[in-house]
Amino acid sequence: MSTVVEGFGGEVVGPEDSGYDAASRTVLVGGSPAYVLKPSSVEDVRAAIKYAATSGLKVAVRGGGHSFPGFGTNDGGVVIDLGKLAEVEVVDKEKHVVRIGGGATWGQVAAALAPHGLAISSGDTKSVGVGGLTLSGGIGWKVRKYGLALDNLTAVELVTAAGEVVRASADENAELFWAVRGGGGNFGIVTAFEFAAHPTTDIFFGKLSFPAGEIAEVLPRWAEYLRTAPAELTSTASFANPFLGGPEAPLEIEIAYDGDDADRAAQAIDPIRALGTVIADEVALTPYAEVLVDGMVPPPGINIVTRSAFVDTESVPDVLRLLAAAGAAKGAPVIAVRSVGGAVAQVAADATAYAHRQAELMVITTKVGPPPAIEAGRPAWNQLWDEVTPHVNGAYASFLSGTDDADVSAVYPAATYERLAAVKREYDPENVFSGNHNVRP
Numbered sequence: 500m501s502t503v504v505e506g507f508g509g510e511v512v513g514p515e516d517s518g519y520d521a522a523s524r525t526v527l528v529g530g531s532p533a534y535v536l537k538p539s540s541v542e543d544v545r546a547a548i549k550y551a552a553t554s555g556l557k558v559a560v561r562g563g564g565h566s567f568p569g570f571g572t573n574d575g576g577v578v579i580d581l582g583k584l585a586e587v588e589v590v591d592k593e594k595h596v597v598r599i600g601g602g603a604t605w606g607q608v609a610a611a612l613a614p615h616g617l618a619i620s621s622g623d624t625k626s627v628g629v630g631g632l633t634l635s636g637g638i639g640w641k642v643r644k645y646g647l648a649l650d651n652l653t654a655v656e657l658v659t660a661a662g663e664v665v666r667a668s669a670d671e672n673a674e675l676f677w678a679v680r681g682g683g684g685n686f687g688i689v690t691a692f693e694f695a696a697h698p699t700t701d702i703f704f705g706k707l708s709f710p711a712g713e714i715a716e717v718l719p720r721w722a723e724y725l726r727t728a729p730a731e732l733t734s735t736a737s738f739a740n741p742f743l744g745g746p747e748a749p750l751e752i753e754i755a756y757d758g759d760d761a762d763r764a765a766q767a768i769d770p771i772r773a774l775g776t777v778i779a780d781e782v783a784l785t786p787y788a789e790v791l792v793d794g795m796v797p798p799p800g801i802n803i804v805t806r807s808a809f810v811d812t813e814s815v816p817d818v819l820r821l822l823a824a825a826g827a828a829k830g831a832p833v834i835a836v837r838s839v840g841g842a843v844a845q846v847a848a849d850a851t852a853y854a855h856r857q858a859e860l861m862v863i864t865t866k867v868g869p870p871p872a873i874e875a876g877r878p879a880w881n882q883l884w885d886e887v888t889p890h891v892n893g894a895y896a897s898f899l900s901g902t903d904d905a906d907v908s909a910v911y912p913a914a915t916y917e918r919l920a921a922v923k924r925e926y927d928p929e930n931v932f933s934g935n936h937n938v939r940p
């Protein structure tokens with residue numbers, strides 16, 4: 500097969516090959532592609548795209564393979580798996596510029612940068628890909644101080660649908676650079692990302708737990724405190740976890756304080772400890788690279804569905820009240836509320852294709868289980884979303900299992916979508932890269 504893909508020097512895995520089962524599926528979703536192509540170089544990526552375009556097979560591009568809808572695989576098409584392009588290199592020690600291969604994971608990045616005392620605010624999980632997370636946003640443990648992962652991006656190199664290598668930054672192909680910062684994988688295969696990393700120390704990180712009976716009281720006060728908390732503090736509240744007791748599960752408030760000064764950390768975190776009855780306090784000084792967790796790989800037959808939306812300041816009390824009530828109902832999904840705001844909100848709404856800068860919080864609901872269990876939870880899920888929808892806006896592409904037109908317009912408000920479509924017409928007029936929340940040319 501590799502001779503059929505002209506000029507391709509990477510690995511080709513077809514249905515006859517022993518590694519096919521593992522190669523055909525992503526972390527979350529199974530597939531049955533005709534071939535999985537694993538390029539070892541930019542030239543291989545160009546050859547893979549040319550092959551896909553001429554063969555007429557549909558294309559899926561895989562970075563870390565964590566997309567909830569399973570964008571990193573397909574049935575009967577070509578999967579281009581970037582896993583071999585995972586080099587992490589500090590290219591400018593003074594300016595902390597880091598060049599990262601398009602298939603690297605955040606665990607690889609954090610481990611490679613730790614000896615340099617550097618980090619990039621990314622997400623919470625080691626195995627998540629730099630590609631998918633950055634191209635749609637990137638909400639991590641330093642988001643309130645350093646913004647989204649894509650806010651720290653200084654340039655990308657990508658291979659377009661025509662097989663051309665293009666560099667985009669604020670000075671070169673600026674409109675493409677605008678589009679890739681939020682527009683997902685719509686515009687080409689990014690073979691290298693360049694970020695401005697930031698110096699990091701160990702950070703204060705861990706969980707504070709409160710009894711389920713205090714959720715309605717603690718949650719709004721937590722959100723209120725975050726408005727005036729230092730930007731070093733990023734926090735996520737989650738509850739109704741069925742594995743911890745469903746409606747009886749404690750409220751878990753995860754905290755990341757970006758710094759190693761114990762007094763300042765305590766000053767920032769103690770107001771959260773004072774919000775209610777702390778039943779577990781696991782906050783401890785932790786190397787940043789160890790804060791990231793190993794992601795769960797669901798066994799075959801176990802599905803994960805997720806949905807998200809943003810909450811603006813004036814709607815915070817209503818949304819948190821509704822969520823607290825929804826979490827107390829039988830069959831509720833896991834409910835998580837992530838703090839954004841801070842540095843994210845200091846970037847103009849039209850500066851990148853990520854359009855939800857004004858939001859103070861993001862809500863995520865998640866259901867895990869075999870399909871019948873997910874169906875059984877549907878009424879509670881629908882009721883929750885029916886109730887909160889009038890008070891929330893948009894959706895975060897990275898936490899969105901749905902892929903229909905309504906989902907795409909939740910990710911991209913009309914003006915953003917139109918601008919993205921113009922860039923799409925220039926770089927991918929035939930919509931070769933359609934395995935994503937798709938912007939149609």
Ligand SMILES: Cc1cc2nc3c(=O)[nH]c(=O)nc-3n(C[C@H](O)[C@H](O)[C@H](O)COP(=O)(O)OP(=O)(O)OC[C@H]3O[C@@H](n4cnc5c(N)ncnc54)[C@H](O)[C@@H]3O)c2cc1C
Pocket residue numbers: 525559560561562563564565566567569570571581601602621622623624626627628629630631632633634635636637638639683684685687688689690794795897898934935936
């Ligand atoms: C366990 C878990 C934890 C998560 N935690 C966070 C979190 O803390 N913060 C957060 O913001 N998000 C988080 N996410 C969401 C995550 O950012 C998205 O699922 C993201 O799409 C994963 O990227 P990936 O490269 O691993 O996935 P993939 O499925 O490989 O790719 C996702 C999309 O990006 C495209 N793509 C990937 N790499 C490239 C590339 N180099 N060039 C062009 N297109 C590319 C793919 O074609 C696909 O459309 C989490 C997801 C999971 C499953």
